[in-house]
Amino acid sequence: MRRAALALAVLAAVGIAGCGESEQVVVYKQGKYQGKPDTRSWDNAPLGAEQRGGNWTTGDRTSWETQIKSRQLSQNEYKRIEQ
Amino acid sequence: MARMKFLCDAERCIECNGCVTACKNENEVPWGVNRRRVVTINDGVIGAEKSISVACMHCSDAPCMAVCPVDCFYRTDDGVVLHDKDLCIGCGYCFYACPFGAPQFPQAGAFGLRGKMDKCTFCAGGPEADRSEAEFKKYGRNRLAEGKLPACAEMCSTKALLGGDGDVVADIYRERVLRRGKGSEVWGWGTAYGPGKPGAQPPAAGAKS
Numbered sequence: 001m002r003r004a005a006l007a008l009a010v011l012a013a014v015g016i017a018g019c020g021e022s023e024q025v026v027v028y029k030q031g032k033y034q035g036k037p038d039t040r041s042w043d044n045a046p047l048g049a050e051q052r053g054g055n056w057t058t059g060d061r062t063s064w065e066t067q068i069k070s071r072q073l074s075q076n077e078y079k080r081i082e083q
Numbered sequence: 084m085a086r087m088k089f090l091c092d093a094e095r096c097i098e099c100n101g102c103v104t105a106c107k108n109e110n111e112v113p114w115g116v117n118r119r120r121v122v123t124i125n126d127g128v129i130g131a132e133k134s135i136s137v138a139c140m141h142c143s144d145a146p147c148m149a150v151c152p153v154d155c156f157y158r159t160d161d162g163v164v165l166h167d168k169d170l171c172i173g174c175g176y177c178f179y180a181c182p183f184g185a186p187q188f189p190q191a192g193a194f195g196l197r198g199k200m201d202k203c204t205f206c207a208g209g210p211e212a213d214r215s216e217a218e219f220k221k222y223g224r225n226r227l228a229e230g231k232l233p234a235c236a237e238m239c240s241t242k243a244l245l246g247g248d249g250d251v252v253a254d255i256y257r258e259r260v261l262r263r264g265k266g267s268e269v270w271g272w273g274t275a276y277g278p279g280k281p282g283a284q285p286p287a288a289g290a291k292s
Contacts, residue, residue, distance in 0.1 A: 026158050026159065026160055026162075028159075028160055033157040033158065033159060033165075034154075034157040034158075035154075035157075036155070036157040036165075036167045036170070036210050037210045038157070038159065038165070038209070038210045039212065039213045039228075040159070040160060041159075041161065041207070041213070041225075041227040041228045041230075043213075044213050044214060044228040044229075046229075046230055047229050047230070051229070053229045053230045053231065054229075054230035054231070055230070056230060061160075064230065065085050065248070067230045068085060068227070068230065068232065068247060068248065069085075069247075069248065069251055071230070071231060071232055071237075071247075072232060072246075072247035072248060072251045072252070072255075073251065073255075075232075075236065075237075075242055075245050075246075075247070075255060076242075076255040076258065076259075077242055078258060078259070078262065
């Protein structure tokens with residue numbers, strides 16, 4: 001009886017484990033995202049002025065986000081009109 | 084922290100397919116693969132016709148990532164969902180899982196043979212070295228690494244398609260809806276922005292969009 005209950009518990013645990021979802025949390029370490037190699041956008045040097053790539057400090061995420069945000073605000077034509 | 088999202092304003096989209104063309108051109112997407120497309124409902128019905136531009140929505144809890152048997156997907160720090168074509172086996176599970184039909188499969192040869200999956204990368208390339216030739220050939224241009232936004236959103240002539248950090252996109256759209264005095268009745272508005280302040284007055288009727 002005890003053995004059957006134990007087997008049932010193990011079976012239930014295995015069954016529930018099959019319903020699990022793979023982890024989707026972003027972890028960037030050693031140049032990889034979840035095991036896939038990639039570099040981060042702000043680790044690149046900005047393009048030259050002639051290519052209109054904006055300006056940020058290489059490796060500085062905050063300055064890159066500021067650059068992207070300024071670019072993004074140009075999508076708001078109300079702001080463009082008022083300036 | 085930026086979390087990259089697209090938003091298409093159905094009140095503004097004029098079905099010009101400029102976003103589709105911009106995507107095709109910028110990323111040199113092969114024939115038969117449409118990373119972005121414009122969907123129109125009630126086509127030809129005056130006053131009821133609505134169009135939206137659809138591509139990968141870079142879901143926060145992406146079903147494609149959950150179902151991929153070889154775990155080729157990953158999410159970047161900016162919330163962009165990308166995949167590694169070296170790992171992809173072209174099984175098509177992601178296509179069945181995606182509610183937007185974003186994953187595309189090029190015809191790799193005769194007899195309908197399916198190639199590796201291709202989808203919108205939010206113009207963020209892939210696992211190859213940023214802005215390299217190899218990355219461009221496999222995934223298209225990496226505009227985020229150039230300090231730019233996706234070509235589709237930046238090219239949109241009516242600015243119906245907005246792209247970038249979700250918070251900023253929401254701010255732009257919210258201001259637009261308040262100015263034109265309509266839009267808050269659409270499905271999902273309450274979920275996104277809450278019920279608003281009690282007793283708040285709607286903007287004047289007839290405000291231009």
